[in-house]
Amino acid sequence: MAGPLSRIGYGVQQGARVAWYAGHYIALNRMRGPLVPPGEEPVSVKGKVPKWPTLVAGMRELFERDWKNIAAGLYRAPDGLLPPSAAIRASLRFFKDARRVDERRLSRRHSEVLTPELRKRYPRYYLQNFHYQTGGWFSDESAKLYDTQVEVLFTGTADTMRRQALVPLANAFRGRDQRKLHLLDVACGTGRFLDDVTANYPRLKAAGLELSPAYVAEARKRLKRRRSVEVMEANAEKMPVADASQDAVTCIYLFHELPPKVRKIVAAEIARVLKPGGIAVIVDALQTGDRPDYDGLLEFFPVGFHEPYFGSYLAEDFAALFARTGLAFDGSTPAFLSKVMVFRKVVD
Template identity: 50%
Template sequence: MSRGRSDRDLGEREGGGRGAFALDAAAQRSKAVAKAAWWTAAGGLAKFMTRPTEGKAAPRFASDAPPVSQGRLRRAYFAAFEKDAADVAAGLYPPMEDAPVDPAASILKAWDFLADAREVDQRRRRGDGVEVRDDPKSQGYPAYYRQNFHYQSGGWFTAESARRYDAQVEALFSGAAGAMRRRALSLLARHWRGRDQRVLAAVDVACGSGAFLRDLAQAFPRAALAGVDLSPAYLSEARTRSGRGTVQANAEHLPFGDGSLDAVTCVYLFHELPPRVRPIVAAELARVLKPGGVMAFADSVQPSDEPQLARMLEAFPAYFHEPFYGSYAEEDLPALFAAAGLRVVGQDKAFLTKALLLAK
């Protein structure tokens, strides 16, 4: 049995016996229900409006994998929320504030997402994933970064994109994005359990608009935390959401000393890196860790993790402009990180996300 699985079993047993956190777990479940219903409805409406799989200009892909079992998919989806609530019940982290709580703000966010959905679909049908390269704000950045990943308007370069990003992701995953990425938080929280937060320092690399950095701040309020990203627009959003400092930097060249950090976190970055860049970033993440330090990693599951979902995973880059996803799907991640001096000491999985804890 892997350490990641045994840790998970322990957490579930703890969650069942810790009355002190029972109300917190109930609160997390109620938030999850509200969030899932809201973003499932928003995502469904966007699909109804755009019908991305229909029409002559709809993307096409070929696959030898069998159709995805909808029952299997639903079970994996609901299990993500249950794992999240179990970790709250175990006292690993508090209930997370990522459900719609302000009706007016939630409606405006959903309206903005829906208004932009048509532009995203038109870009998808044109196959235009590099529109952003004509934007002066994108000059001077790595070529692989200057793309409209997910066909999103503005790429990584506008304040509007940064504000809209979480709505797009939550609608895509029917409200499960937070529960999925917190598999990495779960692994880190178990590893740090009982440690004095005041002496711990961690950086969230490729923090984007700050959703995971906010989770870290809520789980470890006394630790020294910061976010790193290449996009000034997304860093501004991350600072607002998390209340923590940020640094603009490329993950290939982090502005931290050798062995200076207790932990680094990295969520949904590696599937957007070209194959030649992944070893560079892995080595850089390892460089800044102290001996014994850890990296909490989360990204898409790979077909080898979920063979029953292989067809869906193969369709993803066709509909969402992920030019490096195909090579990521075949990447041997433990071997990639082992070459950088990191070994897998924990693992977890929820819905369409896998998480690893790697030690230096």
């Protein structure tokens, strides 16, 4: 059980983290051009848009739950803040790229990576500048920028939201020999969540799967000290993983970037590789009605950040989607602007 000083230290660390990234967000908003390009209709949303106090209350609730999970021993406390030199380098890199992102947003350029060469190797839906990101998913610079960009977007709460996926894993792995357990992290990106998993379960047989070669390289660099982790360059639509081989599959922030037809394929692949009784843990954005006070914010997101499949994601019935693959819905837990959904493979 963590003591009072540990709790104080946690609070100071998270407060500093939020202040750092919120400062970036405020500076970014001052740098940005108008919300929509000249000649476009102003953005109009039907749902409620949360005021700052509502968002602060949501962050506080997230951090309180995170601390309770740590104190209960469900997972270890997060690592400390980045060293000042590394934080400053990441910040300079972020702001240097921010103007290019904004120029791309105002000119609605989101297909710069749609080239004949890449079309031969990757699905059409993947060849976009999601978030108007420089290089899409295909440059080393994009992979180095990504974690900072996400933390700025979520004002320093992204890692905390991801950590909530460790709760169902702790429940599923309790009392079991981790050396005999297998976990696959689908669309592992830069390996940030997989690093958290393996820090908590160092003897777990864990693997990551990622389609972008630049992000695979970044993940392998991050995870090189984790000897038991493999990172594969592969498409989630056709995972190079044996049937019924995984005790758990995790998937963080992927499904909102997939077209509806592809969501079905990836869900079926997750079900295929899971062992009977195994769990799938999905972390992704809130959906319409999860937190009604946030609905307007969810409506705005695809307009401001080029998320072409986000509208259909908001209405997707994930319980029904996974039920068709043989996975039962175990429940959903909100985590500020995200939520954790858990599914279990039915035992025949």
